[in-house]
Amino acid sequence: MGGPTLKEFMEYGIDMSEIDVVIIGGGPGGYVAAIKAAHLGLKAVLMEKDKLGGVCLNKGCIPTKALISTAEVLNHIQRAGEFGIQVKDYSFDFPAIMKRKDQITRRLSSGVEKLMKANQVRVIRGEGQIVEPGTAEVLDAEGQKEVIKTKNIIIATGSSVMKLPIPGLDLEGVITSDEALSLSELPSKMIIIGGGAVGIEFAGIFRALGVEVTVVEMLPRILLPIDEEIALRLTQLLKKRGIEILTDC
Structure with missing residues (x-):
């Protein structure tokens, strides 16, 4: 409208x-x-x-x-x-x-x-x-x-979506969270850069849909702003569901 x-x-x-x-x-x-x-x-x-x-x-x-x-x-x-x-x-x-x-x-x-x-x-x-x-x-x-x-x-x-200074962001297959919400077909694999709330939400969504998901986080753990015990418990749950989580990288 x-x-x-x-x-x-x-x-x-x-x-x-x-x-x-x-x-x-x-x-x-x-x-x-x-x-x-x-x-x-x-x-x-x-x-x-x-x-x-x-x-x-x-x-x-x-x-x-x-x-x-x-x-x-x-x-x-x-x-x-x-x-x-x-x-x-x-x-x-x-x-x-x-x-x-x-x-x-x-x-x-x-x-x-x-x-x-x-x-x-x-x-x-x-x-x-x-x-x-x-x-x-x-x-x-x-x-x-x-x-x-x-x-x-x-x-x-x-x-708006923030473009990070990461080499290769302009390559084919690299998408933003906005574009992830407009996909017409599922990819077989997905690497998510960032283990914050948005990244973890998308990880859970696409893993449930059968996509092989890897989360890459530069900090020591995902969801750093929230309580450590909760974040660690969630990490265990995500790994149990088959999501690979790489931290300190």
């Missing part, structure tokens, strides 16, 4: 010079700020170049949790014998798994869109930038540029 274009705003007779606040970015920080502004009686415009909901909803927390739920079902099936249940044969449909993940994120993003409409927050699809104090500029999908005068500007541009 897309928001109105700048052309449509002008056709509707909306005075873009009377905007109280412009929010650049439609993630959790941006759309919540827009709703709060509307509740306070302010005229708000939200600029978003992609889907509403931000990284968490579209390329992070939500899609990975959707895949994790599938991985958990597969893990239960694989361990069914421990509970006295015999599962002689089973299979999974990877495209269907990815389709379910996409349906979940689309539904939630659509929910954010409805929240914007319900709170009379005007969403402009385009890339926003600050030109000068009190002035924001947006370039919409049609290539139309518009300058908006406003009393306040909130920057809520969120996060």
Whole structure:
């Protein structure tokens, strides 16, 4: 679902010079700020170049949790014998798994869109930038540029995938976490560089789907920020499931 274009705003007779606040970015920080502004009686415009909901909803927390739920079902099936249940044969449909993940994120993003409409927050699809104090500029999908005068500007541009200075990142077969969420077919093997939360989530997901997974971590152990006992217990569990973990490298 897309928001109105700048052309449509002008056709509707909306005075873009009377905007109280412009929010650049439609993630959790941006759309919540827009709703709060509307509740306070302010005229708000939200600029978003992609889907509403931000990284968490579209390329992070939500899609990975959707895949994790599938991985958990597969893990239960694989361990069914421990509970006295015999599962002689089973299979999974990877495209269907990815389709379910996409349906979940689309539904939630659509929910954010409805929240914007319900709170009379005007969403402009385009890339926003600050030109000068009190002035924001947006370039919409049609290539139309518009300058908006406003009393306040909130920057809520969120996060993006960080490119690490590792030789060979531009080689074929090297993908980011964003691209891992858009795979059309499963690889037979996967090396994950980084044993943080994101890396370990993907390790668990793809191992449950039958991929040979190796996690490479430069620190002494995975998940260094969390409690050591928990991290070590999780390491044992991951190794038991067939995930190779290499640390100090």
